[in-house]
Structure formats: structure tokens, C-alpha cells
Amino acid sequence: MKDANEDKVNPQHETPMLDQLEGGKWPSFVTGIKRLRDTKGAQYAPMMNDLLGQLNHSYEERLGFWKGGTLSVFGYGGGIIPRFSEVAGDYPASKEFHTLRVMPPAGFHYTTDILRKLCDVWEEHGSGLIAFHGQSGDIMFQGCTSAQAQPAFDAFNELGFDLGGAGPALRTAMSCVGHARCEQSCFDGVKAHRGIINRLLDEMHRPAMPYKFKFKFSGCGNDCVNAIHRADFAVIGTWRDDIVIKQDMVKEHIKKVGRKYMIDTVVSMCPTRAISLNDDDTMEIDNKSCVRCMHCINVMTKALSPGKDRGASIMIGGKRSLKVGDLMGTMIIPFMKLDTDEDFEKLEDFAEEVMEFFADNALEHERIGETIDRIGVPAFLEALDIPADPNMVNHPTTSSYVRMDDFEQEADKYFERKARESGMVVAADS
Amino acid sequence: MNEMSKKPRMPDEVGVPDPFQYMHPTSIDNYGTWDWHERLKPGVLHHVSKSGADLYTVRAGTQRQMDIFTIRKLCDIGDEFADGFIRFTTRSNIEYMVSDLAKVQPLVEALTEAGFPVGGTGASVSMISHTQGWLHCDIPGTDASGIVKGLMDDLYEDFTNELMPNRVRITTSCCQINCGGQGDIAINVQYIKPPKINHDLVGNVCERPAVVARCPVAAIRPAMVNGKPSLEIDEKKCVCCGACYPPCPPMQINSAESTKIAIWVGGKHSNARSKPTFHKLAVANLPNNPPHWPEVREVVRKILDAYKSDAKHWERVGEWIERIGWARFFEMTELAFTKHHIDTWTGSRKTMNASAHVHF
Secondary structure, eight states: OOOOGGGGGOOOEEEEEHHHHSSSSOOOOHHHHHHTTSSOOOOHHHHHHHHHHHHHHHOOOOOOOOOOOOOOOTSSSSEEEOEEEEEEEEEEGBOOEEEEEOOOOOOEEEEHHHHHHHHHHHHHHHHHHEEEEOOSEEEEEEEEEEHHHHHHHHHHHHOOOOOOOOSBBOEEEOEEEGTTTTOOOOOOOHHHHHHHHHHSHHHHHHHHOOSOOOOOEEEEEOOTTTTTOOOOEEHHHEESOEEEOOOHHHHHHHHOOOEEEEEIIITTTTTTTTTTETTTTTTTEEEEOOOOOOOOHHOTTTTOOOOOOEEEEEEEOBOOOOTTOOOOOOEEEEEOOOOOOHHHHHHHHHHHHHHHHHHHOOOOOOHHHHHHHHHHHHHHHHHHTTTOOGGGOOOOOOOOOOOOOOOHHHHHHHHHHHHHHHTOOOOOOO | OOHHHHHHHHHHHHOOOOOOOOOOOOHHTTTTTTEEEEHHHHHHHHEEEEEOOEEEEEEEEOOEEEEHHHHHHHHHHHHSOOEEEEEOOTTSSSEEEEEEEGHHHHHHHOOOOOOOOBBSSSSSSSOOBOOOGGGGGGGGGSOOHHHHHHHHTTTHHHHHHHOOOOOOEEEEEEEEEEEEEOOOOOOEEESSSOOOOHHHHHHHOOHHHHHHHHHHOOOOEEEEEEEEEEEEEEEETTTOTTTTTTTTTTEOOOOOEEEEEEEOEEEEOOOOOOOSBBBBBEEEEOOOOOOOHHHHHHHOOOHHHHHHHHHHHHHHHHHHOOOOOOOOHHHHOOHHHOOOSOOSSSSGGGSSSSSOOOOO
């Protein structure tokens, strides 16, 4: 199969603006693209010559020259970002420069072997340019013609890879390194990530949502995948019991850094003043006051670690600027135990319920955070049958302009729930 | 090929690939049973499991937008000097895992020799999380990769050393949707003029009610212009956000003159110490000046130098400013504080100082 535009091969474009981005010590993307342009006989060489030409034109005009469109592969309604050049007359070989969004393995693990195979596919069918990774977490195979999208996808699919999300749909998720390497990881991120996304996969491949919906998984409050800011549904590892302290390692840490430095960087920086240093250089933590922020554990990696009763918090509604302004996720489930298969199934069930709520209630082009803003958190909790919890708020309402005629019934529910949680038999249950 | 076009191949919807097939054996053996870690030097992590197993990680910077030859070079290094197992961080750094300490130094040298800076750990400036820009996006105001390349050239020593008070996360975004996200320092496009409308095209290209609905300040209304159905903008109401441009490309928000760069500070994703925060405006209307964006780089350097000299260990940029106060921040960075720094958006009164606390 030969593209018509392959017949017109431009001579090498001058790229005086881009050439200036080849000096300096940081690896240069321009040098990389030029390597592709200069590979004699490569099918992508003319495309990359024209791509560089168009990019240099952008640098000179200070404008972008791509427009979108529609393109998909057999069986899918999304996952490919079509790009057509508005200046194809001058740069015909890159007139179609589509991106395939491909989901990475959870935790971004690869072998050199699979990376080479992915490169081989893109050498045959695409531009040879790949981004590890896009902001949603996709491997972005940047630059292929409309005709090559299907064979490229088929080849990736044969390697065990699948398309990610685009448009109003479930999007590609991201998880941190987690259990694979990090002692601070409080739940199995791979299991949660694959469990949820693979169960809801249909919503990714056939876009039918009001707008995008993103999941992200961080093993602890350090939130290495930026879930609270960037995900509609953020799963953040945490624990319920006490921080584990190795007092001999505390002493060793103090011996190494000094008592003043330890006080300045650990005791004084605890956000809830929950830490004190004893006269014998052991430390005490008031775990009831601890908010699981991770700071002391980050500083004293050998002496402190998260407790053993581990699970995750779930925060809902994070998103970027469009259109009401940036929103962070709101704490909705302060703790969900994530240990057994049943625990993970409960997490998946909850994810599915939230997606269903979103599909049924969000307006077109509205993120779930905006829906919650519009209807108020209490209505969202009621819809999902989640009890109100003080961990959801910075503080109770300061406004009296709220109708509270069923306050007693709500208070009864609260006390019943508290009684149930402490193991008491509640009249309503028996 | 002909056979294929007659009978399409059925996709195998495998979903998220299983990472265990690509994971270092030490990671698999010690999955979920790690005990502690330390940083041996910038770019090198050492994790120890409860079983006593060691795993060393060497982290290096990449250009994110990589040609297959760069990726193969990284694979060659992984095969020759490491165990063949690789992962990428959220910020597009590459990580090699090895179970033998003796492999670490040769691996560091091989990466450095091949031009991949080793670092990005601990209190360093890590790789800038960025977007696509002119290279591939359909609505960009600037080029992400170009700004990032120039900045990382400047920040090379800050990446390969751990000399900052705490980690520094920089982001860039090529339009005000802010796909790059929140950062200690964020370098984002800021538009200063309403879109220019090509009325000949709007009627055919844009779904007009959807465009009207997209505007966050209700400044767009349907109109007949030169006898054609189009849209018009109340330019006094318009906040120049560019939200109408993606669903309606004839409403061009970008221009060589009116697409500017703003720099924001104090965004933080982590929950460590303080709660996560959004970044706040430091300076706007810097020129969008390719290929070197010198004005942007100068401001970033100034902010970083002030932070480095004045913040306490473990304070992030936003926490440092919280302590010293915004008055001192603007003084130290020699940036202007203007009425445009005062929020007017929903909930803005909560961003005002409702106390007698004043910094002098």
C-alpha cells in the first residue's frame, strides 16, 4: 500500500530555529527527529523531513498548524488522535500525522525486549517517534498516516497491547511503582489498576460518556502519579493503625544528622504536631492525631514505615482548568481495606457505581467534579448511599442558610453507624 | 494486504497489560514486602526488602519525545550494563533496576557517556512534565518540547545534584487548559486577546450551542454576520481563556502577538506536611519567544535561586512562600505584584487575607 504523498519527496528543509535546540547538555528531541529524517531508505524519512519543516514553520510563525478529525480502527470508537496538517501543500509527507494512544503496563514496567518490539512496529508503520508517556499515561506513538493506523494497531495488539482512551470516555489510567519497589506502598496498585480499567474497558473503547473520566492510583499520600489533582477517581494508599517505629534506627538517624536537625526537619514539620522526641533519642507518635501525610516516613526511611492495617482513601472530582477552574479530588471514602480479592472486588464495584452515576447525571462536557459542585456533595453522597464523614470536610458548614428539618434522623443514622462500627448490635438490624 | 482489507482482524481487547511479565525478578520476588530505602547518590536509589534482597535503581533524564534509535540505545545500555528491565517515571525519566551493586557505577557511566543525565531523585529539579505543543497538538499556543529543552539545559546541574531544599516539580502547558498540571513552578500559555472569528467558517464547522455552552463567563452568543449564521463575543466579558477554540477552530485564540507566557508557583501534589495545593500566579505577559524563550528561563532561574537560598530543608516552593509571605517572595524574585494577582473567580474571597497578619 503506497500513499499518494510519498511520491512527492521534498528536499531537506532548512530548520534554523530548531537547529538551535541541538546544543546544550540535555537530550535533544530535535536531534532525535533529525536521526529519523536522515535514515536513508526509511519509509518515515520523508515524513520526518516535512514534520521538521512544519515545526520550524511553527517556531517562525508562533502558531500551530494541526487540525483534528476522526479516525478509528476496527472495533474501536476512540484511542487515536487524528492530526491533519493545515500546511500540507508545503509539507505533504506529514499531511497525516496521527497519534496512537496505547495503554502501558501498570506501573510503567518494560523489558528491553518488549521496547525493541514496540520500536520495530513503529519503524514499519509509523514515524519512529514515541513519547514515554503522555500526561494521562499513554505510550504515545506519534505520527502515522491514516492508512497505517490499522496495521500499526494490529501489530501492537499482537504484542499484547491495547488502545487507550480519547474523547468522552474512560481514559487510560496511571499507577505508581508501588509494591514492585516501594516500601511506602499501601495497596497492590497493579491489581487495583488492572481490575478497574479492565472491568470498565468497554467505556474506554466505545466513548459514550458525558466527558472524560480518569482513574489514578498512588500507593501512599506522596501521590507520585498526581492523582488528587488530575484524576476524577483517585485511589491513595493509607493505613489505619500506628506508624511502625524502629527505635534503634531512630537513634542511628539522630546520631547521623544531629538532634537539632531531626527536630527541625521532623518534629517541627509534622502538620498535626503529633511527634515528640524523647530525652533518650527515641520518638513518640500520637497516632490519633497523625493524618498519614508521609513526611516523617519520607525523611526517616529506615526508622519509620506505614502501619500494617493498610488500604486506600478514595478522592473524587479532580480535574484541570476547563471550565469552572481547577479542582482537586474531595475525600469521599476515607478508608477502604484493600487486602483480599473481595476487597478489590468492592473497589471495582464502587468504581463502576461512580461511573454509572457520572453517565446518568453529568451534563455534556461536564467532569464529575463539576457535577458534584453543581449538585453539592450531600446529594452525591445520597445518590451513592455513602454516609457523611467528618474526614470529607476541612470544617463543617459555616452557613446557616441550609434546611435541616431532618437533622435528628440523620444524627440517629450517624450514631447507629458508629455503634455498628464498634461491634454493637443495632436495634434496626435485629 | 488485500486479504486483510477484505476481512478485518478482530481486535483482542486485552486492556491494561500485565506488568509482571516485564518486571525485574527481584521486584516480583519481593512484591509488596519492601522494608526501607536510601539514596546512595543523586540518581541512584537502593531498596531493601524484608527478605534482605537489594534492588538498585538508576534514574536518568530523557527527552520524552524519543526516536526509535534513542530508545534502542537506552535498550542497549539496559542489556549491556543492567538486567534488561526498565521503567519510566511519571515525569518521563527512565529507570534501570539492577540487583547487583557492582553494576551501578558502570551503568551510571554508560548513561552519562551516552548523553542521558543521571539524577532526578530527592531534592533535585526533576524532568519537566510537559505537553505536546506545536509538534502535535491541534490548539497549542507554544511548543512544550522547545521550552523544556532550553530549561533543562539551564537546570542540568540541578537535575544531576540534590542541592535544592526539597524536590522541585516544574510543568509546562501550551494552552490554558493546563494539561501539564500543577507545579512548584508552572510555565503556561496565557492569552491576552479575545479570539478572532472567521465568520465564513463558523456556521459549517462549529456546533454553535455547544460553543456557547463552553464559555465559562457566558460571553458568546449566536449571531448572523454578513448573512451567515455565526457567533459573536462580548469582548468586555471575555476572559481570553481559549475554551471556545477547541470546539470551534474558526475562533482562533492564538496569534504571534497575543499568546503570552505566565509563570505560576507553589503547586504541590504530595500530601507530605501540607495538603496538596494549586499553583499561584507569579508573573504574566512574558513573550512567547522561540526557540530559546530567554525571558521565561530568566524568571525560572530567579525563582529557583531565591528558593534555594532561603527555604528550609524539606520546604517545597509553596511552603517556603507560605512561611516568608508573598510580600517577601515578590521582593526576593524582583517580580511585580499587580491587581491581576488578586483572584476574582468563584470563591475568590477565600483567597484574601481576612486577618491582621501582615508581613513587613
